[in-house]
Amino acid sequence: MLTGTVQSLQGWKGSIIALLAGAILPLAFAPFYYYPVAILSLLLLFASWHQVTPKQAAWRGWLFGLGMFGVGVSWIFVAIHVFGQSGLILASLLTFLFVAFLALYLALLGWLIKTLAPDRFNIPDLLLLLPVAWLGFELFKAWFLSGFPWLELGISQIEGPLAGFVPVIGINGVSALVALTSACLLLSWQNKRWQWLLPVLLIWGGGQVLKLSDWTQPLGTPIKTTIVQGNVPQRVKWNPEQLVNTLALYQKATQAYWDSDLVVWPENALPAFHHQLENFYLNPLRQEALKNKTDILLGLPVNDDVTDQYFNSMMLVGKNEGFYHKQHLVPFGDYVPFEWLRGLIAFFNLPMSSFAPGAADQALLDAAGNKVGISICYEDVFSTEVLQTVPEASLLVNATNNAWYGDSFAPHQHLQISRSRALETGRPLVRSTTNGISAFVDFKGQIQTESPQFEQAVLTQTVQPRQGETPYVSWQRWPIWLISLFMLLLWAYYRQKKSG
Numbered sequence: 001m002l003t004g005t006v007q008s009l010q011g012w013k014g015s016i017i018a019l020l021a022g023a024i025l026p027l028a029f030a031p032f033y034y035y036p037v038a039i040l041s042l043l044l045l046f047a048s049w050h051q052v053t054p055k056q057a058a059w060r061g062w063l064f065g066l067g068m069f070g071v072g073v074s075w076i077f078v079a080i081h082v083f084g085q086s087g088l089i090l091a092s093l094l095t096f097l098f099v100a101f102l103a104l105y106l107a108l109l110g111w112l113i114k115t116l117a118p119d120r121f122n123i124p125d126l127l128l129l130l131p132v133a134w135l136g137f138e139l140f141k142a143w144f145l146s147g148f149p150w151l152e153l154g155i156s157q158i159e160g161p162l163a164g165f166v167p168v169i170g171i172n173g174v175s176a177l178v179a180l181t182s183a184c185l186l187l188s189w190q191n192k193r194w195q196w197l198l199p200v201l202l203i204w205g206g207g208q209v210l211k212l213s214d215w216t217q218p219l220g221t222p223i224k225t226t227i228v229q230g231n232v233p234q235r236v237k238w239n240p241e242q243l244v245n246t247l248a249l250y251q252k253a254t255q256a257y258w259d260s261d262l263v264v265w266p267e268n269a270l271p272a273f274h275h276q277l278e279n280f281y282l283n284p285l286r287q288e289a290l291k292n293k294t295d296i297l298l299g300l301p302v303n304d305d306v307t308d309q310y311f312n313s314m315m316l317v318g319k320n321e322g323f324y325h326k327q328h329l330v331p332f333g334d335y336v337p338f339e340w341l342r343g344l345i346a347f348f349n350l351p352m353s354s355f356a357p358g359a360a361d362q363a364l365l366d367a368a369g370n371k372v373g374i375s376i377c378y379e380d381v382f383s384t385e386v387l388q389t390v391p392e393a394s395l396l397v398n399a400t401n402n403a404w405y406g407d408s409f410a411p412h413q414h415l416q417i418s419r420s421r422a423l424e425t426g427r428p429l430v431r432s433t434t435n436g437i438s439a440f441v442d443f444k445g446q447i448q449t450e451s452p453q454f455e456q457a458v459l460t461q462t463v464q465p466r467q468g469e470t471p472y473v474s475w476q477r478w479p480i481w482l483i484s485l486f487m488l489l490l491w492a493y494y495r496q497k498k499s500g
Helices: 004-009 012-028 036-048 054-072 075-083 088-116 123-141 153-157 161-191 194-210 240-255 274-292 339-343 377-381 383-387 410-425 471-475 478-499
Strands: 223-229 262-264 295-303 310-317 322-325 365-367 370-376 395-400 429-433 439-441 447-450 457-463
Touching: 012 036, 012 054, 036 054, 036 123, 036 153, 036 161, 054 088, 075 088, 088 123, 123 161, 123 478, 153 161, 153 410, 161 194, 161 383, 161 410, 161 471, 161 478, 223 240, 223 429, 240 274, 262 429, 274 295, 274 310, 295 365, 295 370, 295 395, 310 365, 310 370, 322 365, 370 377, 370 383, 377 383, 377 395, 377 410, 383 410, 395 410, 410 429, 410 439, 410 447, 410 471, 439 457, 447 457, 471 478
Parallel strands: 223 262, 262 295, 370 395, 395 429
Antiparallel strands: 223 457, 295 310, 310 322, 365 370, 429 439, 439 447
16 A cells, blocks of 8 residues: 555645646647656656545546646637637636536546545555556547547657557557556555566566567558648638638649649648639649649538538549548537527637538548548547548548647647557658648658748658558557456456455
């Protein structure tokens, strides 16, 4: 059992520690990349939950979440206040309510853990229950109310040794390893029994060895790929008078790169419907692309004249044409969950915020001779949705618009998430954004080239498509489900034995 120093976390000190532990957690993520902070943060949270009531654990869990999300997703305020044109007080209130709601997940987690394991934590509680409970928290957060899988601990580890496990058990599996590491270190610290450092050394050493593995293989010849980052300001993007300038910008930027096999424009690069642009803009672009044997993936809204629904789409222009319609829409960005909210404040009446979701069974587009797994903006934060495109896809493309979040943590955090999808699947990633950060990412999740933010930029890189399956693609989440079930059964056995 834990003794000694943890006793000092009783009362208000433990609550302060929980709040601060949550507030430092975002330092483990981009743009800071201090990945060991995630281990320290969870260690302090677990220590604050030792020998408290379920009610106290819920309170400390909520405080931890308040710090974690209050700092980590503070960019919500930028979207509401700066681009949603809401006043300072209203934007602050809405941001607080959003953060406070997310923190309730951790309040529930603390209450549940201390209900199952009251009083002092014993060794099985720390090594078996807590890692599985944290995994459950992340999976629930990624599912409930359409999901918000932001600040998953495994994402923070892609610069460190645990990155070796990402292609094997996925980001959420690595999150559980972070929690297990924190539990082992807490045991060592409190009980002064350094043998609990051995599992940490085995886990982290094993991850470093796994980083040497190439789970996928090159496919065909490399393709010359170009990313166009237009940097059209969000404030004027949808203004009718800006349309001609935007069309000319992307066309001119592409003309110098007709020797590329593939050119990728960002999400909604063209701020007008497909049918409005077809004759005078897209047809000439198509002819030029065919003449130069170049494929272009470009973002624009598409209206279905039968259903009168419109989609947030990527269109392939060139030899093999087609569309990908965004499936996982962003609440209050792509659509407003409750239409009656639109009249309340400006943020709920953003332009192009009534998109319909695309079908789940869309065929992959064939660009530059390769099947492409496309995600639009927020979609790539959902690991299982990107998994649906592989192993058929030999290349991943993410087109996004992070302009809503200005100079905040969001663009950096989102790029880090995108990198994790490349690492999980063993596929190179082409990431095209409106105003940064655009990037080429290799199949190991490492950035090869990236653009500056808030500037017009064009990146060109040779990309090697890949084939084959990482263990995570082959098995998906079955291993972590089975291991978690085994750990819970083992924990229940020890609990029953103790109570008996």
